[in-house]
Amino acid sequence: MSRHARGQMAYHSGEAAEHSIAQDYERRGFSIAKRRWRGPGGEIDLITRNADGVVFVEVKKGPTLARAAERITQHQMARIYASAAQFLENEPQGQLTNVRFDVALVDGQGQYEILENAYGLG
Secondary structure, three states: OOHHHHHHHHHHHHHHHHHHHHHHHHHOOOEEEEEEEEEOOEEEEEEEEEOOEEEEEEEEEOOOHHHHHHOOOHHHHHHHHHHHHHHHOOOOOHHHOOEEEEEEEEOOOOOEEEEOOOOOOO
C-alpha cells in the first residue's frame, strides 16, 4: 500500500472517530461549535458547548484505548491551549469563559472512552 493510500485511510479513520464522538456529545445535549478548528497551536478536533461553557475535545485513535492514550503529549496539550485561547477571543466572556479540555480515546473497533477534564484545567 502506498504512503498516500495509508494517509488517506488514516484521515478517513480519524474523521469517522471524530464523527462518533461528536454524536456522543450531541446525545448528551452539547452543540458542536466547530470541527477541526485551526488556531496558532494547531487543530482542535471538536469544540462543543452547552449551558456550562465550552469544551475542547482532542480525539485520539489507536488499535486499543491504551495505545490511543499514549499518543497524547505535553507538547500537543500546550498547542491545544494556545489554539483554545485564540478561539476564546471571540467568545462573549473571552478568556473568562468556563472551559474544559476533554480527550476522547477510540480503539480500532470503534469503542471509545471520553475523559472529561483530562488536561486538569477548566
